[in-house]
Amino acid sequence: MKYLPLVFALLLYAIPQCQNTGFAGNTKSSNSSLAIIDAAGGDGIGEGGSIAFSVGQVFYNEDMNQDFSIREGVQQPIPVNKSQPLALPKTQIKISTYPNPVDDFFIIETSDLKDKNISYKLLDLSGKLIVQDNLEKTRTRVNAYNLQAALYLLYLVEDGRHMKTLKILKR
Numbered sequence: 001m002k003y004l005p006l007v008f009a010l011l012l013y014a015i016p017q018c019q020n021t022g023f024a025g026n027t028k029s030s031n032s033s034l035a036i037i038d039a040a041g042g043d044g045i046g047e048g049g050s051i052a053f054s055v056g057q058v059f060y061n062e063d064m065n066q067d068f069s070i071r072e073g074v075q076q077p078i079p080v081n082k083s084q085p086l087a088l089p090k091t092q093i094k095i096s097t098y099p100n101p102v103d104d105f106f107i108i109e110t111s112d113l114k115d116k117n118i119s120y121k122l123l124d125l126s127g128k129l130i131v132q133d134n135l136e137k138t139r140t141r142v143n144a145y146n147l148q149a150a151l152y153l154l155y156l157v158e159d160g161r162h163m164k165t166l167k168i169l170k171r
Contacts, residue, residue: 092111092112093110093111093112093113093116093118093158094110094111095108095109095110095111095156095163095164095166096108096109097109097154097166097168100167100168100169101169101170101171102144102147102168102169102170102171103144103171104143104144104145105141105142105143105144105145106141106142106144106168107139107140107141107142108120108135108139108140108142108154109138109139109140110135110138110139111138112138113135113136113137113138116158117134117158117159118134118135118156118157118158118163119132119133119134119135119156119157120132120133120134120135120140120142120154120155120156120157121154121155121157122142122152122153122154122155122168123152123153123155124150124152124153125150125151125152125153130147130152131143144168144170147170148170149170149171150170151167151168151169151170152167152168152169152170153165153166153167153168154166154167154168
């Protein structure tokens with residue numbers, strides 16, 4: 001209670017300062033400082049990179065002249081140039097696993113591995129890597145004896161690109 005007058009005095013000082021610097025959307029001055037207020041937002045980081053996002057950008061201003069353009073805020077437009085689609089070769093390999101549900105082991109069977117670089121990763125549902133190896137033969141035996149009874153994902157990769165994901169159920 002005794003700090004209430006101090007807080008009130010700070011607010012009386014801060015509000016006019018924000019209005020003078022362009023914080024409240026003042027677009028009269030081309031020298032206004034850039035600031036934003038977001039309703040929500042955050043950052044996401046993963047193996048493939050990172051992203052920052054915001055929701056509900058309240059104020060938006062663009063200052064420009066013949067030499068430059070400045071946009072305030074974190075949500076910026078990104079120009080996209082359309083070009084010919086990249087033609088990726090479709091894999092004609094048929095892959096199956098059996099038995100499923102699994103007791104002690106399962107087989108990964110492929111139709112043809114000639115000149116193919118195919119690997120597999122066995123992951124639990126939290127994404128933890130259990131087993132990783134290359135497919136060398138058309139029939140590959142994967143040991144599942146020590147695995148807990150659960151659902152697993154078999155992630156198949158050809159030349160570094162995701163090819164197929166299969167579900168493996170361990171009894």
